[in-house]
Amino acid sequence: MYDDIANNELNPRPGVIINSPNGSDVYAGVPKDYTGENVTAANFYAVLLGNASALTGGSGKVVTSNLFDTIFVYYTDHGGPGILGMPNMPFIYANDFIEVLKTKHAMGTYSEMVIYVEACESGSIFEGLIPQDLNIYVTTAANATENSWGTYCPGMTPPPPKEYKTCLGDLYSISWLEDRYFVTCFLVISDSLHICLSLLTTLFTTFFFSDVEDLSTETLEEQYLNVKLRTLNNNTYEGSHVMQYGTQRISNETVSVYQGSCPTNHTANPLPSFDSLGVVDQREADLHSMWHMYKEWTGEPQQKEELLNEIKEITIHRTLLDSSMITINAQLLGDTQHGSQRGSGLPLVDDWDCLKSMVRTFETHCGSLTQYGMKHTRTFANACNNGVSEEAMYEAAKATCSSYNMGKWDPKIVGYSA
Secondary structure, eight states: OOOOSTTOTTOSSTTOOOSSTTOOOSOTTOOOSSOGGGOOHHHHHHHHHTOGGGOOSSOOOOOOOOTTOEEEEEEESOEETTEEOOSSSSOEEHHHHHHHHHHHHHHTOOSEEEEEEESTTGGGGTTTTSOTTSSEEEEESSOTTOOOEEESOTTSSSOOOTTOOSOOEEHHHHHHHTTEEEEOSSOBOOOOTTTOTTOOOOBSOOEEEESSSOTTTOBHHHHHHHHHHHHTTTTOSSOOOOEEEEOGGGGGSBTHHHHOOOOTTOOOOOOOOOSOOOEEEGGGHHHHHHHHHHHTOOSOHHHHHHHHHHHHHHHHHHHHHHHHHHHHHHHHHOSTTTTOOOOTTSOSOSOHHHHHHHHHHHHHHHOOOHHHHGGGHHHHHHHHHTTOOHHHHHHHHHHHHTTOOOGGGOHHHHOOOO
């Protein structure tokens, strides 16, 4: 749990986190084993593998599972082609995550595992990469090429409570969590990114109680179909395609095996609405919140001006990221057909070390990709797939960004994404 939401000065309900307009507090009593600088990809891998000696900081707890255990992993953050966000650099790269899962399987320390991933392009983490014989079943919020969406945002339908200027949820996540009256066993939350309450990273083992389904009879496949329907958002362009990967026979098992079972005295909430929901691209959710905060500001004029300047800084950096990637792509790959993405079912890239090297080279000259620029990793992958050398990337990035002052987005300050 990065843990910068509940007690953030911008949180209108100090010490409380809600994830739906009429939701109750989902923060109180949640264990926090790894917070702040200890929320890293390396610690995530160590915890999942049960490797306490590889941990840095935190409580030291790991998943000490055995051959007869089932494991449920729910991960939500920003994403891009082949990567998942982390509040502390570097990001999670698909090949590394898949290798961790293969190692976990080889260790014989679980019987079956279910993974839910909320992130843009989250399908790219598993497509063409995860074997079907690991006894791991995965669903993702989006396919390998599309955005995921924030919802319950100010100015949208339905809106958050009026005192909130931030989104509360993500479309995929609310589509399965709103079935749930959840009680947490082992929950890790990360990376609010300007306290955008929708962007929570929840890792490892979590147990939930159903509001509207009997989890002892509902199967994972049935849950997947319900979530898929709602996340399409009435087939609007502001929706995504929930995907399945891995050992799909596991989807025939009941949800209760992984998410707990409903207490007999539980009173169900009304069924969630399947009407179209107001949403925002996850990568724009922070600016969406900041603009609403700015428009409704009632505090000191100087602070309002500082907020506007921050919005401008972020917008300028994102514009420079986009324009520099267009220029570099044209220099390295020429026509768009030569640099087109791979077909469905294939991994993003063959040489992941090349991809990481390309990212570091770009960031050295053009600044951190940030959660917004993660979407551009496909360009780096295309360069690797087409035999572009690191030297060529170096020259292109240096020439394109030589006049740009990276400021606070200097990777020497914020770290490298790879």
